[in-house]
Amino acid sequence: MTKKPTIVFCHGIWADGSCFSKVIPALQADGYEVIAVQYGLDSYEEDIAAVKRNLNRVGxxxxxxxxxxxxxxxxxxxxxxxxxxxxFIAAVAPDAGETVQDQLNKFPSDIFNHVEAADNRAWMLPSGVEHFAGDLQKEEQKLVWATHYAPVADLFLQQKLGADDISWKSKPSWYVLATQDHTVHPDLQRWVSKRMNATVTEVDSSHVPMLSQPDIVIDVIRKAADAVANRCLKPSLQFGGGRC
Incomplete structure (x- = not known):
């Protein structure tokens, strides 16, 4: 019998695990074990550690x-x-020695004109939510802004990984590319997804396709889960450093 993988979600900035609330129930109904990591956006190192702690909680x-x-x-x-x-959903993906800020500088986006610094955090101004989640209804945009949480101001400068720390170089990857994104530029998404040789699904969406077009995101996750589960049918098979 095929063993379903556990699905572990990791959120971005100006968000928390609840940003996946429209996709989690459908996957749970499919019988997947699902968890959304909640990290503090205080440092890259601490956020990675939080993800790994959550791996200890699931199968x-x-x-x-x-x-x-x-x-x-x-x-x-x-x-x-x-x-x-x-x-990856409208996501950045640094390589060794490369920071998220390095990537964002290659392809500047509108959102960072709508950010203010306070208490060493980078908060999104109310005007920024249109650039973050512009295809949501106004009431839902207001909810996104009311519940957003800011990263420490220099979070994007903290990523400095070694050559052995880049998982997308050795493990199968899928990418949901948001073509109307004003937070992570679509051209940046095209660049990183091509570099990692991901299976790409383009969606006419803002930065938050899991909220604006959850059915497409759910479909991509299901296909990815089926693919890795089928690879795991062969007990001796290891791929991308992972063990099935």
Whole structure:
């Protein structure tokens, strides 16, 4: 019998695990064990550690799903041997010696004109929510802004991984590319997804397709989960450093 992978979600900045609330119930109904990591956006190192602590709470194999900055956390945490696949949603994905800020500088986006610094945090201004979640209804945009949480101001400068810390180089990857994204530029998404040789699904969406078009995101996750589960049918097979 095929063993379903556990699905572990990792959120981006200006968000928490509740941003996956429209996709988690459907996957649970499919019989998947699902968990959303809650990290503090205080440092890259601490956020990676939080992901790994959550891997200890669930069964394996694991499919990691990262949105936005969550792509950076799954890049590092995904080297764990329990992780057998990666799904990136409108996400960054640094390489060795490269920071998220390096990537964002290559392809500047509108959102960072709508950010203010306070208490060493980078908060999104009310005007920024249109650039973050512009295809949601206004009432839902207001909810996104009311519940957003800011990262420490220099979080994007803290990623400095070694060559052995880049999971997308050795594990199968899928990528949901948001073509109307004003937070992580679509051209940046095309660049990182091509570099990792991911299976790409484009969606006409803002930065939050899991909220605006959850059915497409659910479909991609299901396909990724089926693919890694089928690979795990062969007990002796190991791929991408993961153990089935």
């Amino acid at each position: 394996s194999p694991v499919l990691l799903v990262g949105h936005s900055y969550g792509g950076a956390t799954i890049t590092a945490a995904g080297t764990d041997e329990r992780v057998v696949g990666l799904v």
